[in-house]
Amino acid sequence: SQQGEEDPQALSIQEGENATMNCSYKTSINNLQWYRQNSGRGLVHLILIRSNEREKHSGRLRVTLDTSKKSSSLLITASRAADTASYFCAGNSGGSNYKLTFGKGTLLTVNP
Amino acid sequence: GAGVSQSPRYKVAKRGQDVALRCDPISGHVSLFWYQQALGQGPEFLTYFQNEAQLDKSGLPSDRFFAERPEGSVSTLKIQRTQQEDSAVYLCASSLAQGPYNEQFFGPGTRLTVL
Numbered sequence: 625s626q627q628g629e630e631d632p633q634a635l636s637i638q639e640g641e642n643a644t645m646n647c648s649y650k651t652s653i654n655n656l657q658w659y660r661q662n663s664g665r666g667l668v669h670l671i672l673i674r675s676n677e678r679e680k681h682s683g684r685l686r687v688t689l690d691t692s693k694k695s696s697s698l699l700i701t702a703s704r705a706a707d708t709a710s711y712f713c714a715g716n717s718g719g720s721n722y723k724l725t726f727g728k729g730t731l732l733t734v735n736p
Numbered sequence: 737g738a739g740v741s742q743s744p745r746y747k748v749a750k751r752g753q754d755v756a757l758r759c760d761p762i763s764g765h766v767s768l769f770w771y772q773q774a775l776g777q778g779p780e781f782l783t784y785f786q787n788e789a790q791l792d793k794s795g796l797p798s799d800r801f802f803a804e805r806p807e808g809s810v811s812t813l814k815i816q817r818t819q820q821e822d823s824a825v826y827l828c829a830s831s832l833a834q835g836p837y838n839e840q841f842f843g844p845g846t847r848l849t850v851l
Contacts, residue, residue, distance in 0.1 A: 655837065667779070667827060667842040674837070712778050722767060722834055723792065726778030 630713060630730040638735050643700045645730040647713030648693075654716045656689055656696050657724065662709035670698075670711075705736045738762070740843035742828050748849045749818045757813045757846045761830030768811050769840060770803055771827040779827055785811060786834055818850045 631646045649656070658670045673680045673689045673696065680687045686699040700707055710731050714724040741760045749755050761768050767786055771779035772795075782801070784792040787808040796803070800818075805811040815822055825847050829840040 659842075666844045667829075669839050669841070672837065672839070714778070722769075722784055722831075722838075723781050724769075724771075724779075724840065725781065726771075728776070728778050 630711070630727045632730060633728070634731045634733070636733040636735065637703055639703060639705055641703055641734075643703050643707070643732055643734070645698045645711050645732070647696045647698070647727055649696070649713070649715045649727075650694065651715070651717050653691075656687075657714045657716070658685075658687060658696075658698050659712045659714060659726075660709045661712065661729070667712075700732075703732075703734045705734050708732060708734045740828055740830055740841050742826075742843040742846050744846060745844060746847050746849075748851065750851055751818060751820060753818050753850075754814065754816045755818055755848065757815075757826050757848070759811045759813070759828030759830075759843060761809065761811070761828070762832075762841055763809075764832070765830035765841075766808075766833050767831040767838065767840075768805055769829040769831075770811070770813050771829065772797075773825040773827055773845070775824070782813070782826075815848075818848075820850050823848055823850045 629648050655674045657672045659667050661667045671682045671687050673687050684701045689696045710729040712726050712729045714726045743758045769784050770782040773779040782795040783803045785805045800816045802814045825845040827845045828843045831838040831840045
């Protein structure tokens with residue numbers, strides 16, 4: 625079963641624009657992680673935000689977490705063509721300290 | 737350094753055949769995971785090892801699926817009597833230790849196609 629639901633399912637933007645992807649999840653979490661997947665590099669961990677954190681930054685990435693709404697967002701600023709990939713949120717649930725439950729992903733296309 | 741490697745990268749099997757998928761985790765990583773990713777979906781958890789012990793196999797879809805990690809390093813996922821619904825990418829991941837804040841490093845996956 626899928627923990628998260630990403631929104632939108634697909635997003636197409638121009639290089640230089642910002643991209644925002646949202647994730648809603650069902651059960652309580654220890655942490656929420658975002659991953660990127662493309663054919664060239666497989667599934668790559670981007671950022672982890674703990675359940676007691678509200679916002680986290682890493683380079684051009686900004687993640688927010690609202691546990692009251694069971695939702696998270698990933699913002700990519702100043703997008704590049706190389707950011708074209710599928711982005712997944714994955715929850716690490718309270719009942720397990722190791723199992724990741726992924727959403728269906730957002731396909732981001734950055735046009736040069 | 738070397739990441740997680742998987743072999744073969746692509747496997748085509750006829751329905752009913754047995755297949756074996758190999759995962760070489762990052763050296764020294766205690767935890768090893770297998771996930772199944774169907775087309776257009778996110779990865780779904782199959783099973784988890786801590787060293788050689790299989791601590792969780794709750795995600796294995798049927799008793800045709802079997803995973804082992806006998807020496808606590810390399811792992812093999814075996815699927816017996818493959819069915820068309822087994823077609824998917826099988827991802828292996830490893831992490832340094834157990835715990836929710838340990839990053840999982842994923843391999844490139846094995847794409848299994850069952851005809």
